[in-house]
Amino acid sequence: MAAGDERQGRFEALYEAHHGPVLGYVLRRTENPEDAADVMAETFLTSWRRLEEVPPGPEARLWLYGVARRVLANHHRGQRRRSALADRLRGELAVGYRPPEYTGEMARIAAAFRRLPAEQRELLALNAWEGLDYGQIAVVLGCSRNAVRIRLHRARQRFARELDGHQPGLTLSLNSPTNGANA
Amino acid sequence: MNQTIHRIGMINPVTDDEAARLARPETLDDLGWQISATPVTPGPRRGRSRARILTGRDARRRLLLGVPMAAALGIAVAVAIVGRPASTPPAGTPQALSFTTNAGGGITVIVRDPLADPAVYRAEFATHHLDITLLLRPVSPSLVGTVFYMSGPSTGPQIVPITAKGKCEVPSGGNDCPVGVKIPAGFRGQAEVDFGRAARPGEKYVSTGSAFARGEAMHGMNIKGETVAQVLSQLRARHLTVADFNKVESSGDENVRQVPGGWYVYDAVPWAPGQVMLFVGATATEPSTAAPQPAQGAPAPSPTG
Numbered sequence: 001m002a003a004g005d006e007r008q009g010r011f012e013a014l015y016e017a018h019h020g021p022v023l024g025y026v027l028r029r030t031e032n033p034e035d036a037a038d039v040m041a042e043t044f045l046t047s048w049r050r051l052e053e054v055p056p057g058p059e060a061r062l063w064l065y066g067v068a069r070r071v072l073a074n075h076h077r078g079q080r081r082r083s084a085l086a087d088r089l090r091g092e093l094a095v096g097y098r099p100p101e102y103t104g105e106m107a108r109i110a111a112a113f114r115r116l117p118a119e120q121r122e123l124l125a126l127n128a129w130e131g132l133d134y135g136q137i138a139v140v141l142g143c144s145r146n147a148v149r150i151r152l153h154r155a156r157q158r159f160a161r162e163l164d165g166h167q168p169g170l171t172l173s174l175n176s177p178t179n180g181a182n183a
Numbered sequence: 184m185n186q187t188i189h190r191i192g193m194i195n196p197v198t199d200d201e202a203a204r205l206a207r208p209e210t211l212d213d214l215g216w217q218i219s220a221t222p223v224t225p226g227p228r229r230g231r232s233r234a235r236i237l238t239g240r241d242a243r244r245r246l247l248l249g250v251p252m253a254a255a256l257g258i259a260v261a262v263a264i265v266g267r268p269a270s271t272p273p274a275g276t277p278q279a280l281s282f283t284t285n286a287g288g289g290i291t292v293i294v295r296d297p298l299a300d301p302a303v304y305r306a307e308f309a310t311h312h313l314d315i316t317l318l319l320r321p322v323s324p325s326l327v328g329t330v331f332y333m334s335g336p337s338t339g340p341q342i343v344p345i346t347a348k349g350k351c352e353v354p355s356g357g358n359d360c361p362v363g364v365k366i367p368a369g370f371r372g373q374a375e376v377d378f379g380r381a382a383r384p385g386e387k388y389v390s391t392g393s394a395f396a397r398g399e400a401m402h403g404m405n406i407k408g409e410t411v412a413q414v415l416s417q418l419r420a421r422h423l424t425v426a427d428f429n430k431v432e433s434s435g436d437e438n439v440r441q442v443p444g445g446w447y448v449y450d451a452v453p454w455a456p457g458q459v460m461l462f463v464g465a466t467a468t469e470p471s472t473a474a475p476q477p478a479q480g481a482p483a484p485s486p487t488g
Contacts, residue, residue: 008219015215020203027205028196041214048218085217088210096205099196110194128191133472149436150391150452153429153460156187156438163190 011048014060019044021130022064026072028129033093035075041086043068062139065130069122069140112162120155127152185437280307313366314373322379323453325392325399331379332390336372387455394451394459401451401459411463412444414451418459426454429462433470436462 022043026036046067047054054060102110113121126137134152138145203211301318308315322331335342342365366374382388394401400423406414418425430437431449442463449469450462464470 007223011219012215015218019211019215020199023206023211024197024199024202027202033205041218044215044218045221048221049223085214085221089206089214092206092210097197100194102194106194109190113191113194124187124191128188129195149429150460153427153436153438154387156185156436157427159187159191160438 007051011051014047014051014054015044018061018064021061022068025065025068025130027093027097028125029072030075031099033097034090036097037086037090037093038083039068039071039075040089041083042071045083045085046071059139062132062136065126065140066142109163112159115162116155116158120151120158123148123152123155124159185435187437188435278307280304315366316373316375318375318377319380320377320389321382321386323388323391323394323399324381325396326379326390327381327398329379330376332377333375335374339371342366342374342376382456384456388453391453394453399453400457401453406448406451408467409448410444411442411446411448411461414448414461415444422457424458425461426458427460429460431462431464431469431472433472435472 019040023036023040026039026043027033030036030039043064047064054063113124116124123137123141126132126140132140134145134148137148137152141148197205301316304317305315308317320331322329333342377390379390392399395404396402400421401418404417404421406417409417415425428439428442430439430442443465446463446465447467447469448461448463451459452462454460462469
């Protein structure tokens, strides 16, 4: 098989296996489905150009999330690039997708989530929406597993505070009985 | 799955399967085909950034840091940018940074006001056409005086910290401290450099070293196999408090404020001056934590058409 065909075949397999998760990842983080089409196109265009860097197996999905995350960050910074490659997908997503609008308890949860710093939102979303464990999140974010764990703890604490609408005021009295240690 | 993750799962806007069904298969196939028909020669990678989180020993080993927070905060940032002239600040204008053109055409930037608003640093870098963010952030003692986070372009020359011996004393030991960073010729794009500074009372750390490292609150303590009650007793002797507990279960971690004294402590991390956070659980051996299942979220959104 020619090198070009082999490369093409590898990309096709990558795209086939991961286009759904990548499109889901991007849609979950954009208000505008048209932007999602552009980010999706740019993410896979990057993977095509840097195919040699894409790890084999399940880690490829994490690598793609990392690329999509950076492309999204650029979009959010106003560096939007409309890609002609995404024209058809953009049109179909614009017709077929509308971010859900929540009411009641879910609206309260969504509002608390939106108030979190972007970094904490991403940590919690990777855990809750993509279902990644600490080690996988560490690969996406380029940090240690332990750092992910600690930052997730902080993010959960902040989320609870936003949801409750008040400071938890955590203080541990070490003079209290330790069979019910208070923090 | 803990309650927070469950709640956030409830507001999952769209699942992967739903996303894949929002476009026709031929549209998705066509996109993949078009992408693979483009020339492989990489295009410009403007705007992409590479971030590195640097913690603990790793940070010191790779960066040989320990900023001379010169007298706690006097940071010298040496920025060498060949070929870019430095502009002269208006006479009499107080500067948070000073820019000096080097013989080779580079620029040395010295932080004159280490307590300046980061926006001031940014503005002054911007006057030299540099998109650089310099931050001083509260970190646990073993990271004070280090660069604990750097980001820059994914390609091309990268910022490299430079160090000097004897410029400071790092709480975790050693005296090989960063005196700044070098930005090589041809550097383009955005960069961020975060220096660790001592936290003020009550201020949470944004980055932490090991709780047991030299200079840290629990240095020398042994918590292996200890119960919560035993560890609390040790902490009390050091006038330390627990800010929060991280309950470890196979279904995932959860933040809790109260745990039985007979539970076990698996690990500890610095939290704020005088405070730590404990990883705890009901079993003597720490359970391995599984990944949560991707949330199904809200009902599939209806098309707008």
